[in-house]
Amino acid sequence: MDPLNAIVALSNFVLIPALAYGAQLALGALGVTLIYGILRFSNFAHGDTMAFGTMITILSTWGLQGMGVSFGVLPTALLALPFGILGTALFLLLTDRTIYAFYRKQRAAPVILVIVSMGVMFVMNGIVRFVIGVDDIGFADGERFIINARDFRDMTGLEEGLAVRTTTVITLVTAAIAVALLFWFLNRTRTGKSMRAYSDNEDLALLSGINPERVVAITWIIVAALATTAGVLYGLDKSFKAFTYFQLLLPIFASAIVGGLGSPIGAIAGGFVIAFSEVMITYAWKKVLGYMAPEALEPDGLVQLMSTDYKFAVSFAILIIVLLFRPTGLFRGQSV
Amino acid sequence: MSDYGSRGNKDRSITKSSDRLTAPPQRSEPRGTPRDASAPFLIGEAMTGGYGRGADILHSCTIAAEAGQIAVIVGPNGAGKSTAMKAIFGMLKLREGAVKIDGDDITGLSPQDRVAKGMAFVPQTQNVFTSMSVEENLEMGAFLRRDDIKGTMAQVYDLFPILKDKRRQAAGELSGGQRQQVAVGRALMTQPKVLMLDEPTAGVSPIVMDELFDRIIEIARTGITILMVEQNARQALEIAHKGYVLVQGANAYEGTGEELLANEEVRRTFLGGR
Numbered sequence: 155m156d157p158l159n160a161i162v163a164l165s166n167f168v169l170i171p172a173l174a175y176g177a178q179l180a181l182g183a184l185g186v187t188l189i190y191g192i193l194r195f196s197n198f199a200h201g202d203t204m205a206f207g208t209m210i211t212i213l214s215t216w217g218l219q220g221m222g223v224s225f226g227v228l229p230t231a232l233l234a235l236p237f238g239i240l241g242t243a244l245f246l247l248l249t250d251r252t253i254y255a256f257y258r259k260q261r262a263a264p265v266i267l268v269i270v271s272m273g274v275m276f277v278m279n280g281i282v283r284f285v286i287g288v289d290d291i292g293f294a295d296g297e298r299f300i301i302n303a304r305d306f307r308d309m310t311g312l313e314e315g316l317a318v319r320t321t322t323v324i325t326l327v328t329a330a331i332a333v334a335l336l337f338w339f340l341n342r343t344r345t346g347k348s349m350r351a352y353s354d355n356e357d358l359a360l361l362s363g364i365n366p367e368r369v370v371a372i373t374w375i376i377v378a379a380l381a382t383t384a385g386v387l388y389g390l391d392k393s394f395k396a397f398t399y400f401q402l403l404l405p406i407f408a409s410a411i412v413g414g415l416g417s418p419i420g421a422i423a424g425g426f427v428i429a430f431s432e433v434m435i436t437y438a439w440k441k442v443l444g445y446m447a448p449e450a451l452e453p454d455g456l457v458q459l460m461s462t463d464y465k466f467a468v469s470f471a472i473l474i475i476v477l478l479f480r481p482t483g484l485f486r487g488q489s490v
Numbered sequence: 491m492s493d494y495g496s497r498g499n500k501d502r503s504i505t506k507s508s509d510r511l512t513a514p515p516q517r518s519e520p521r522g523t524p525r526d527a528s529a530p531f532l533i534g535e536a537m538t539g540g541y542g543r544g545a546d547i548l549h550s551c552t553i554a555a556e557a558g559q560i561a562v563i564v565g566p567n568g569a570g571k572s573t574a575m576k577a578i579f580g581m582l583k584l585r586e587g588a589v590k591i592d593g594d595d596i597t598g599l600s601p602q603d604r605v606a607k608g609m610a611f612v613p614q615t616q617n618v619f620t621s622m623s624v625e626e627n628l629e630m631g632a633f634l635r636r637d638d639i640k641g642t643m644a645q646v647y648d649l650f651p652i653l654k655d656k657r658r659q660a661a662g663e664l665s666g667g668q669r670q671q672v673a674v675g676r677a678l679m680t681q682p683k684v685l686m687l688d689e690p691t692a693g694v695s696p697i698v699m700d701e702l703f704d705r706i707i708e709i710a711r712t713g714i715t716i717l718m719v720e721q722n723a724r725q726a727l728e729i730a731h732k733g734y735v736l737v738q739g740a741n742a743y744e745g746t747g748e749e750l751l752a753n754e755e756v757r758r759t760f761l762g763g764r
């Protein structure tokens with residue numbers, strides 16, 4: 155029995171990674187949920203929007219690095235993030251003007267908009283692969299660790315090491331700031347309230363003189379900021395690859411739906427639920443259990459419920475379970 | 491699957507986006523033309539029209555309200571009362587006829603532009619923002635205003651004291667009667683000249699109904715013109731300066747409230763005997 159080592163191992167391999175991943179999913183799911191609440195469709199292009207924003211950020215990062223600019227111990231990408239957001243916002247506003255506005259004018263059914271967003275998804279997907287390629291790209295620079303495993307072991311004398319990576323802390327801090335800003339905006343500002351009003355009852359919003367086109371444009375800009383931030387944080391934490399970002403669509407949608415589509419708080423909760431489930435179910439518990447169980451009962455196998463290859467199955471399973479028992483999600487969003 | 495993505499009252503005509511994207515040209519009458527004193531403040535004249543490309547629902551229907559007075563529309567279910575209200579508010583394209591306010595022809599204006607012209611509308615259903623607090627509902631009512639709205643909000647709270655106690659509560663958590671008060675309050679926040687109410691007392695107990703009617707009279711006393719549709723025909727006509735009975739989209743009877751109440755035929759057919 156060695157609970158201390160067990161806790162350290164658990165934090166190192168499960169809690170901290172899941173926390174970071176959860177924050178990234180939450181930011182992604184917030185974008186999905188906002189589009190659903192205000193534009194009334196599930197935006198399949200969201201994963202590729204994240205990829206697009208990350209791509210612009212990476213290009214700007216390279217540009218900044220080329221000019222010799224750096225952010226000290228922090229990744230240069232954080233300095234490039236505003237450019238990424240700006241570029242993505244412009245791109246999304248352009249797609250809206252040229253594509254979505256047309257269907258909105260006809261009051262097209264949500265299903266049609268979903269298919270339209272798939273078209274947008276393929277185009278964005280193509281653009282990203284064409285511009286930056288299909289390979290894995292690491293773009294994190296600066297200090298890699300805040301605490302590294304060896305130092306931790308030396309410091310504490312424990313067997314297990316605890317590594318806290320800079321990107322993890324950046325992810326959590328940035329996500330917290332983004333979420334705080336978003337909630338302040340939605341609940342305290344006139345424009346934010348008008349967005350909630352429009353999402354709540356479109357016709358009544360019109361009768362109150364709220365301009366729908368303005369609401370829609372601001373939504374896209376916020377979505378660009380959220381998606382780019384989520385994408386960049388994920389890329390810093392792991393690496394950037396166009397295909398991986400496309401695949402993120404599933405856990406992100408699962409988060410948004412589990413939390414309750416249209417509910418921002420739900421999106422955040424959903425992000426962490428999905429992230430923790432995914433990490434915990436695909437983690438090999440042998441080590442942690444080894445510390446906890448008495449000698450004789452130590453497990454032989456890896457005690458891994460599912461191979462990491464199946465991590466998407468976890469999102470799917472949770473999605474289905476929640477939809478079966480609570481179709482509007484944990485926080486009572488709109489039912490799907 | 492039932493309500494996937496379609497909120498509001500599914501009324502395509504409400505949001506003719508083509509109209510709202512580009513502000514329609516304001517028809518400005520030459521200045522200094524004196525308003526015909528005998529013309530009513532708000533009038534929907536010989537309105538003919540229906541939803542989308544469907545059949546006509548209104549057939550040359552005329553509804554008018556004098557400044558500072560209460561005009562009431564009654565009639566059987568499906569008569570087109572709500573449709574007439576929507577037509578007057580520009581949520582429905584007229585095939586014939588015109589809508590005028592204070593002598594200005596506003597037939598071509600979008601609902602939002604009519605709000606700016608001093609009109610306010612409380613629809614029959616879904617007339618509050620359910621997920622927002624009472625206070626936020628009122629703020630949204632005043633969305634177009636750039637001046638201080640505190641005074642108007644205080645007036646609304648004076649009119650409906652219960653709303654003040656509940657101002658932090660989500661409107662969706664209120665009782666039906668309280669919701670109607672929020673809906674009326676929201677409409678008043680623009681400081682309208684004309685208040686249009688579609689069945690403000692729907693689903694409200696008799697006591698609350700009497701109270702709502704009292705409040706409506708109070709609002710009219712402040713000089714606001716009121717045009718309302720009412721299912722409780724007898725009470726509504728009692729407080730009405732002018733009443734209209736609509737049947738199948740056309741004017742069947744009209745007169746002062748007293749006249750209609752006294753009219754044998756109206757009583758027999760619409761007010762349920764006695």
Ligand SMILES: Nc1ncnc2c1ncn2[C@@H]1O[C@H](COP(=O)(O)OP(=O)(O)OP(=O)(O)O)[C@@H](O)[C@H]1O
Pocket residue numbers: 500501502541544547565566567568569570571572573574614
């Ligand atoms: N959004 C709509 N689209 C198409 N037709 C509609 C729509 N709303 C109402 N109608 C039709 O218009 C006719 C008049 O309806 P309206 O709602 O004006 O009746 P009403 O007099 O207000 O009835 P009630 O007393 O039940 O409210 C009905 O035949 C109805 O089917």
Ligand SMILES: [Mg+2]
Pocket residue numbers: 571572573614688
């Ligand atoms: Mg009606």
